[in-house]
Amino acid sequence: MHDSNYREFKKRYIKALDKSLNLTGFLLVNTATLLAPVDTGRLRQTIGYVVNPFKISVKFGSNVFYDIFIEKGTSRQKAQPYIKPSLLRNVEQIEEIIKKVFRGEL
DSSP: OOHHHHHHHHHHHHHHHHHHHHHHHHHHHHHHHHHSOOSSSHHHHTEEEEEETTTTEEEEEEOSTTHHHHHHOOSSSOOOOOHHHHHHHTHHHHHHHHHHHHHTOO
């Protein structure tokens, strides 16, 4: 493979990877926002995502301190999961996003 071909391949790969991770994050945040319980609305307002291209991962959730207690529950409050269900509901869509982005269809 010529050096210029490799550079072009690498550039396209990184761009496709970034796009698929961001589309995945956007999908997960939207689903989590819909599934999150509402009291004051603060939890829903703070749901976001962060892409780590070096680990090829997307982290999503809320930065409020009590999000884990909502997701997992406590001895006084039953769990109201919204993170795990949003991931489980979107496994097939995430696979499709990745396939379509790398095929150049998205």
